Amino acid sequence: MTADLLRVLSLWRGRAGWLLAGMAMACGAVLAGLALLGLAGRGVAEGVTQAAVFTGGAAALIWLRPVIILRPLLRYLERLVTHAATFRALADTRIWFFRRLAERLPAGLGFRRAGDLLGRLVSDIDALDRVYLGALVPGVAGVAAVLAIALILGAIDPALAALVALPLALALLLPPLLAPGAAAAGQRVAESQGALRAVVVDPLTGIEDTLAAGAEPRASARVAREGVALAEAQRALARRGAWGGAAGALLGQAAMLGALGYGLAMGEAGVAAAVLGLFLATAAGEALGLMPRAGAALAAAGASARRLFEAADQAPPVAEPTTPAAMPKGHAIRIRDLQFAWTKDGPPVFEGLDLDVPEGARIALLGPSGIGKSTLASLLLKLAAPQSGSITLGGADLATLPADAVRARIACLTQDARLFDDSIEANLRIGRPEAEEGALWQALDRAGIGEVVRSLPEGLATRCGEAGARFSGGQARRLVLARALLSEAPVLILDEPAAGLDPETERAFLETLGEATAGRSVILIVHRLVGVERPTRILRLAAGRAMPAMG
Numbered sequence: 001m002t003a004d005l006l007r008v009l010s011l012w013r014g015r016a017g018w019l020l021a022g023m024a025m026a027c028g029a030v031l032a033g034l035a036l037l038g039l040a041g042r043g044v045a046e047g048v049t050q051a052a053v054f055t056g057g058a059a060a061l062i063w064l065r066p067v068i069i070l071r072p073l074l075r076y077l078e079r080l081v082t083h084a085a086t087f088r089a090l091a092d093t094r095i096w097f098f099r100r101l102a103e104r105l106p107a108g109l110g111f112r113r114a115g116d117l118l119g120r121l122v123s124d125i126d127a128l129d130r131v132y133l134g135a136l137v138p139g140v141a142g143v144a145a146v147l148a149i150a151l152i153l154g155a156i157d158p159a160l161a162a163l164v165a166l167p168l169a170l171a172l173l174l175p176p177l178l179a180p181g182a183a184a185a186g187q188r189v190a191e192s193q194g195a196l197r198a199v200v201v202d203p204l205t206g207i208e209d210t211l212a213a214g215a216e217p218r219a220s221a222r223v224a225r226e227g228v229a230l231a232e233a234q235r236a237l238a239r240r241g242a243w244g245g246a247a248g249a250l251l252g253q254a255a256m257l258g259a260l261g262y263g264l265a266m267g268e269a270g271v272a273a274a275v276l277g278l279f280l281a282t283a284a285g286e287a288l289g290l291m292p293r294a295g296a297a298l299a300a301a302g303a304s305a306r307r308l309f310e311a312a313d314q315a316p317p318v319a320e321p322t323t324p325a326a327m328p329k330g331h332a333i334r335i336r337d338l339q340f341a342w343t344k345d346g347p348p349v350f351e352g353l354d355l356d357v358p359e360g361a362r363i364a365l366l367g368p369s370g371i372g373k374s375t376l377a378s379l380l381l382k383l384a385a386p387q388s389g390s391i392t393l394g395g396a397d398l399a400t401l402p403a404d405a406v407r408a409r410i411a412c413l414t415q416d417a418r419l420f421d422d423s424i425e426a427n428l429r430i431g432r433p434e435a436e437e438g439a440l441w442q443a444l445d446r447a448g449i450g451e452v453v454r455s456l457p458e459g460l461a462t463r464c465g466e467a468g469a470r471f472s473g474g475q476a477r478r479l480v481l482a483r484a485l486l487s488e489a490p491v492l493i494l495d496e497p498a499a500g501l502d503p504e505t506e507r508a509f510l511e512t513l514g515e516a517t518a519g520r521s522v523i524l525i526v527h528r529l530v531g532v533e534r535p536t537r538i539l540r541l542a543a544g545r546a547m548p549a550m551g
């Protein structure tokens with residue numbers, strides 16, 4: 001847990017200025033609180049006993065008014081700065097985590113439940129605010145308060161300082177002492193939250209299928225079950241927090257009893273100092289009030305950090321070359337003796353595949369479902385790496401080239417390419433943000449969807465809806481096809497490009513494929529040829545190899 005929490009802090013290095021400023025404000029506010037009650041206590045003590053507690057006379061009471069104004073001001077600034085610091089640190093963490101996931105998600109990460117991933121990205125990162133707001137800020141302010149009390153009372157009598165400050169110092173140790181015991185409870189809460197989110201998001205993402213299959217009651221029952229499990233885990237963590245709270249209250253009272261005991265033991269001579277000690281111990285309650293619960297907060301944050309790093313530290317499916325080679329000029333693809341299986345013990349998909357895609361060639365790759373057509377696309381895009389054999393692009397081994405640069409050369413229209421919940425224009429520009437509007441329309445026309453978009457009142461600004469819900473399946477397919485055509489990559493992989501189109505449109509599109517992809521190499525992955533594709537070569541995948549096929 002400690003290592004995970006330290007790693008979280010190291011992720012926040014860039015925000016150190018804000019984080020330290022927040023802690024300084026918290027210390028200022030706590031010290032102003034101590035000064036207020038300390039000055040009031042001193043006034044009362046001196047009034048009751050008619051004797052000076054400190055040398056320096058009543059002049060010190062002059063400070064009472066500015067402190068009264070300063071304290072709420074510092075409290076306000078503390079809230080402002082600590083929350084601003086937290087928002088910035090959490091926003092940085094979200095971006096970091098998102099990037100790590102993006103590198104690791106292709107080809108399956110083992111964390112495929114969208115709800116669970118969303119939970120890690122949102123609530124596990126949100127829970128990290130407790131490291132700072134729930135533990136570090138009150139911890140530092142608490143240390144400042146205890147040190148100040150020890151110094152003030154130590155100037156009167158070290159025995160009084162020890163009696164009051166020691167129990168308070170022990171309260172400061174509660175979080176690190178209690179956190180390890182609460183770690184397992186924190187872990188259960190974080191896991192239950194992830195599980196609950198998954199059982200809510202999964203059926204809702206495919207709500208039509210859920211309702212059509214009459215699976216809604218079962219889905220509701222699962223949500224109820226996970227809800228009960230979460231409540232149970234939260235109760236266990238809250239119990240830990242409650243024990244901490246009771247221990248903290250006890251130690252606060254011990255400090256007050258220490259001051260009282262001192263007064264009783266010292267008789268009349270000790271009354272004034274004991275009254276001051278009492279006031280200071282009361283003031284410390286404000287500073288240390290959050291400390292007992294900080295143990296549970298640290299445990300919860302530690303569990304969330306564990307879940308984040310667990311997902312973020314998965315090895316990426318394809319390691320980036322440590323010293324990448326320069327990108328070659330050409331883009332001919334050559335595959336030799338390729339061996340590949342998705343898992344170590346899984347069945348091989350390729351066993352000695354050889355394939356050449358010269359520049360400008362249009363290869364039609366046929367084969368039955370599950371033979372490995374899309375897998376080949378994953379290997380070419382560096383979303384997966386071969387176990388042995390070689391793939392070269394323009395003569396350079398793909399393994400030595402950076403994935404980003406390879407994907408700038410090889411564009412792919414995947415079988416399940418999707419539209420994002422944004423405008424048509426933004427969806428088209430994903431792979432080529434600087435594309436001119438004319439190029440957008442050309443791509444739309446080539447994909448046979450230009451007229452439909454022109455007829456929309458908002459044209460290119462029309463929003464596509466979640467996963468392209470605004471459009472029919474065939475229209476959405478044509479839009480993602482336009483996106484692929486807009487790419488300037490010299491190699492295009494079109495995986496079932498006409499899937500979802502009606503036979504007439506399919507034929508019309510495939511007929512214009514030559515024109516739409518002129519000057520580029522094309523790997524056309526299809527179950528069958530319609531007869532109008534005019535490929536330069538037709539290959540059939542079978543038994544892990546590619547062999548010439550006739551139509």
Ligand SMILES: Nc1ncnc2c1ncn2[C@@H]1O[C@H](COP(=O)(O)OP(=O)(O)OP(=O)(O)O)[C@@H](O)[C@H]1O
Binds near residue numbers: 108342372
């Ligand atoms: N990410 C993955 N993890 C594990 N196995 C996978 C993965 N993707 C595909 N496979 C497996 O690899 C084999 C080849 O799948 P692939 O998707 O390449 O076939 P395909 O020829 O494209 O099929 P289809 O025409 O149905 O799309 C299948 O047995 C499939 O189960």
